[in-house]
Amino acid sequence: MSNLDAAFSALADPTRRAILARLALGEATVMELAEPFEMTQPAISRHLKVLEGAGLILRRVEGTKRPCRLAPAAVAEIDQWLGMLRKALSANYNRLDDVLAAMKTEE
Amino acid sequence: MSNLDAAFSALADPTRRAILARLALGEATVMELAEPFEMTQPAISRHLKVLEGAGLILRRVEGTKRPCRLAPAAVAEIDQWLGMLRKALSANYNRLDDVLAAMKTEE
DNA sequence: AAGTTATATAACAACGTTATTATATAACCG
């Protein structure tokens, strides 16, 4: 699985996006991350494994705890890929027939 | 399913990303999009349905053809969500303990 | 040492996704 596959796939789940949003506020342990969800701890552990596999989070060992933090790499890769779409979209927007067709389709 | 669920999930598939990359070069019909892949036409039709459902492409009717083009909405939504992560990442990078931990973990 | 806390892993059921083949529909071509 390419990194982009893993990263986009990881982001497709709302629980995982919520976990990332929580981590955007700062480091947190597994239990702290699990607390807001109506879901068992093993389920959260698996979500974290997916996020780690996608390069979206990093973990350290601190005694019996495994604090998680956001990782920079995957977001950069995603941004780079999306850049291609952004560029194409802004270029297309200057073509008259495209604009007219878009206006019709978007009701 | 939230729009973000659908959009990220659609982007998680390499065939669909390749289709979007092709569409970044300009509009294309289903057959044109299917041609580079070792995959049947119904499979491509379904991928297009997923992309359309995610708001990533638009289609018009032109006789018996259904030309596809990139759609702007979903990319903007994704960008907005990623903005949160980007911001958090750049903020975290200024905290010394985070930087040190990241250096260790990333070997 | 014994109990508790933090986390991981395995087995399993439920469900969703993706590809295939076969077939339907509708527009185009002669």
Next chain:
DNA sequence: CGGTTATATAATAACGTTGTTATATAACTT
């Protein structure tokens, strides 16, 4: 009109994901 082209849909098989419970492990606490 009859054949062909472009696309969609349905049925189905293979496979992956996600959540649960039960259990393991290892580090703290007393």
